[in-house]
Every structure is written in structure tokens, then in C-alpha cells.
Amino acid sequence: MTHAFLQNVVRRSQAQIAQRIIQDIPDGAHVNLGIGQPMRLSNHLPPDREILLHSENGLLGMGPLAVGEQIDPEIVNAGKQAVTMLPGAALFHHADSFAMIRGGHIDCCVLGAFQVSVKGDLANWRTADPKAIPAVGGAMDLALGVKKLFVMMEHLTKSGQSKIVERCTYPLTALEAVDCIYTDLATMEVTAQGLVALDWVEGLSFEQLHDLTGVAMAQRS
Amino acid sequence: MINKIVATVQDAVSGVADGSSILVSGFGGAGLPLALLDALLESGAKNLTIVSNNAGNGGVGIAKLVLARRVKKMVCSFPRQPESGAFDDLYRAGEIELELVPQGTLAERIRAGGAGIGGFFTPTGYGTELGEGKEVKVIDGVHQVFEKAIKADVALIKAELADRYGNLIYHGTARNYGPVMATAAACTVVQVSRIVPLGSLNPEHVVTPGVYVQRVVCVQPQGAL
Numbered sequence: 271m272t273h274a275f276l277q278n279v280v281r282r283s284q285a286q287i288a289q290r291i292i293q294d295i296p297d298g299a300h301v302n303l304g305i306g307q308p309m310r311l312s313n314h315l316p317p318d319r320e321i322l323l324h325s326e327n328g329l330l331g332m333g334p335l336a337v338g339e340q341i342d343p344e345i346v347n348a349g350k351q352a353v354t355m356l357p358g359a360a361l362f363h364h365a366d367s368f369a370m371i372r373g374g375h376i377d378c379c380v381l382g383a384f385q386v387s388v389k390g391d392l393a394n395w396r397t398a399d400p401k402a403i404p405a406v407g408g409a410m411d412l413a414l415g416v417k418k419l420f421v422m423m424e425h426l427t428k429s430g431q432s433k434i435v436e437r438c439t440y441p442l443t444a445l446e447a448v449d450c451i452y453t454d455l456a457t458m459e460v461t462a463q464g465l466v467a468l469d470w471v472e473g474l475s476f477e478q479l480h481d482l483t484g485v486a487m488a489q490r491s
Numbered sequence: 492m493i494n495k496i497v498a499t500v501q502d503a504v505s506g507v508a509d510g511s512s513i514l515v516s517g518f519g520g521a522g523l524p525l526a527l528l529d530a531l532l533e534s535g536a537k538n539l540t541i542v543s544n545n546a547g548n549g550g551v552g553i554a555k556l557v558l559a560r561r562v563k564k565m566v567c568s569f570p571r572q573p574e575s576g577a578f579d580d581l582y583r584a585g586e587i588e589l590e591l592v593p594q595g596t597l598a599e600r601i602r603a604g605g606a607g608i609g610g611f612f613t614p615t616g617y618g619t620e621l622g623e624g625k626e627v628k629v630i631d632g633v634h635q636v637f638e639k640a641i642k643a644d645v646a647l648i649k650a651e652l653a654d655r656y657g658n659l660i661y662h663g664t665a666r667n668y669g670p671v672m673a674t675a676a677a678c679t680v681v682q683v684s685r686i687v688p689l690g691s692l693n694p695e696h697v698v699t700p701g702v703y704v705q706r707v708v709c710v711q712p713q714g715a716l
């Protein structure tokens with residue numbers, strides 16, 4: 271599917287999507303970052319904000335990626351990248367870490383996704399490729415356990431299909447779990463009344479956003 | 492005198508029978524007991540069921556065992572890794588069994604096993620492929636699936652410091668599954684970077700009390716993957 275009007279649109283970079291997400295995270299929040307794009311958030315937190323990052327492998331108070339002499343191969347994030355620990359950080363074992371997640375103690379999580387439905391169903395662990403090795407990690411626990419679930423992803427697949435769909439065709443991670451979707455083109459909230467576009471990039475009209483997303487969508491009144 | 496310290500990694504894994512179930516700590520390379528896994532390979536034990544977060548990568552540790560066809564079944568949460576080729580090939584050929592478990596469910600099943608709990612209900616996995624065929628209850632209005640506890644014959648884990656009682660202190664996020672796996676095996680074997688005299692670990696800082704540990708071996712500190 272091609273949308274000619276996209277040629278005139280400047281998409282949000284991953285850094286810009288990360289910054290947009292951070293705007294919606296209140297001070298004092300405990301936030302888990304999933305693997306892939308969401309891990310970028312750790313490098314974009316403004317120093318004047320106190321947001322505690324949780325890593326599923328047993329760290330609260332995660333800092334930016336480690337560089338040079340900071341690198342300790344045994345202090346890593348969910349994607350196994352070496353990270354720093356900020357003053358006030360805490361270490362704990364895996365069952366405690368997932369008790370935090372499953373027990374509802376983590377305020378917010380940012381996950382990547384293959385598809386999100388208009389009802390907030392999430393598909394992010396397995397595609398339809400029979401040769402792909404299935405891997406679920408902490409996604410199912412996070413999707414259901416946290417108070418707010420944010421998705422960070424490209425709006426369209428490489429072939430131009432919307433990743434926001436009426437019903438997910440890939441295997442589900444969780445039902446009705448996503449609260450807000452942040453893409454390179456727009457920010458959309460999942461509400462009981464359906465999808466509501468909160469903002470979108472310059473050069474794109476709401477009608478064009480609606481058209482390329484291909485599902486029912488309102489704009490914030 | 493209680494002394495759980497053994498001299499060599501070969502002693503540490505001696506007696507692991509064919510067909511054993513083995514818990515292996517680690518998240519990627521952090522906390523992976525490479526020296527114990529190498530010794531296990533050398534021991535020749537086969538038909539193993541390995542319970543670990545990942546299915547091995549980079550041609551070391553679990554990947555070596557998989558490649559040598561010693562592993563019958565992997566129970567893990569995230570087998571797909573940038574260099575998980577050894578597992579991937581056998582899995583696609585149908586020559587290794589995979590039980591895929593959501594990560595929090597995996598940690599909690601092991602915790603339950605170590606705590607004498609038969610299993611538990613959790614919302615995680617309900618309505619997904621990974622919840623299929625499992626007993627469902629609605630608890631406080633939430634659909635939950637039954638997950639059975641995991642206990643194993645052996646746990647192979649990595650810690651930073653130990654004393655001769657087997658009290659353990661870990662380093663950074665290498666702690667990950669170590670403390671829960673230590674509780675859930677008939678024989679918990681620990682590789683540490685340093686053994687310290689009894690009384691020199693601050694009781695306030697001990698993470699795994701020695702009651703859970705059967706064997707400790709000191710190996711040279713080694714970089715993670």
C-alpha cells in the first residue's frame with residue numbers, strides 16, 4: 271500500500287518518539303522499558319525529572335547506557351546492553367522483579383509491537399513466520415501487570431500496512447491492554463469509545479492519518 | 492564441620508545423571524555459570540532438560556550443550572538471541588523440545604517449587620497461545636491460568652562471594668535467577684569468583700542463605716558474553 275502524501279511528511283525519529291513518550295510520564299513514576307526501541311528512553315530522560323527506570327532482570331534506578339570504563343557486562347538492561355545505575359538504584363532477583371510487575375507496583379511500561387488493535391489488544395511476541403523462533407520474554411507479564419501500557423512502534427510495516435488494526439492477526443500477547451500508541455506519525459490513545467488521535471506530525475492531516483491507519487479513529491476534541 | 496566448598500568444577504558437577512532436569516541462572520551472559528556448564532559438557536551427561544531464561548547463544552555455555560545434542564528439552568522464556576543459532580537449527584528440525592514460558596511465570600514457577608507450593612493462578616498468558624489447555628479460574632473478576640511449580644534435580648548458578656556454609660552475595664544484575672533457582676533444586680551448585688572466611692560476609696547483606704546450597708566452587712572471574 272502506498273500513500274503518496276507521505277512523501278511530504280517528516281516522520282518522528284526514534285529519539286523524538288522517546289521524547290514524546292517521556293512528556294506523558296509523571297515525575298516519580300516507576301517505568302519499565304521493553305527490549306528494542308523502548309530501551310532508547312533511558313538515554314533521553316531529562317536530568318531534572320525523577321523517573322525511576324525498572325529493568326525486568328532485577329534493577330530499579332537504571333541509568334543511560336554504559337560507555338567506556340562504565341561498562342560492566344553483569345549490569346545490563348532487558349536487551350542485555352550494559353547500562354549504568356543511578357544514585358538510589360536497587361538490585362533484586364528475578365522473582366522479586368516480576369512480583370513488582372505482576373503485583374501492580376510498576377506505573378508504566380513501554381513495549382514495542384507488531385500490531386495493536388483498536389481495543390488495545392497487543393501482538394508483539396510472534397509473527398506468522400513458521401521459521402521464526404518464538405520468544406515471549408516478559409511481555410505478557412508486563413502487558414497485564416503495569417498500570418499504564420504504552421506502545422512505541424513504526425506506524426506502518428515496511429510494505430506500508432498499518433500496524434494499528436481492527437483485530438490482531440498475529441498471536442496475542444494480551445487482550446485490551448494498551449493505553450496509548452506512539453508512532454513515527456502520531457500519538458493515539460485507546461479509550462472505551464475507540465481510538466483517539468492526540469497529535470500527529472506536521473504536513474499530515476487528520477484525514478490522511480485516518481486514511482493510512484485504516485481503522486475507526488476520532489481526534490481529540 | 493560444614494564445608495560445601497569443592498576443589499574443582501568437575502567435582503562440582505559430579506553425579507549429574509542422564510535425564511536430569513537442570514536450572515541454569517543467567518540473563519544473556521550476566522550470571523551465566525560458564526565454568527559449570529563447560530564441566531557439565533565434559534561430564535558427558537545427556538538427555539537433559541534445561542530450565543533457563545535463554546536457550547544459549549554465542550556458542551558458549553548452554554549453546555555448547557545444545558550443539559553437542561545433550562539437551563532433550565529447553566524450558567525458557569526467550570530462546571531467540573542474536574547468536575542463538577545452535578538452538579534455532581535443532582528447533583526448526585524438530586530435534587529439540589521447547590516449552591516457552593512467560594518470564595514472570597517462569598521465575599514464579601521456580602519460586603513456588605522452592606517454597607513447597609504446587610502451583611498458582613496468574614492472569615499472564617490468559618487468552619493467548621501460551622495459556623491454551625491450561626485450567627482457568629476467574630478470581631476477583633479476572634481470568635487466570637494455572638501454572639505448575641518447577642523443581643529440578645540440579646541448579647547451576649553463579650554468584651560473586653561465598654563462605655563455606657554456602658552463603659552467597661551476587662554482583663549487579665548477574666543475581667537474576669540465582670536466588671530463586673538455588674531454592675528449587677535437590678542439589679544447588681554455585682560457581683563464585685571468591686570464597687571468603689566464615690564470618691566475613693555481613694549477615695545483613697547475604698542474599699542466598701547457605702541452607703539452599705550444596706556445593707560451591709571458586710573459579711577465576713570471567714567476563715560475561
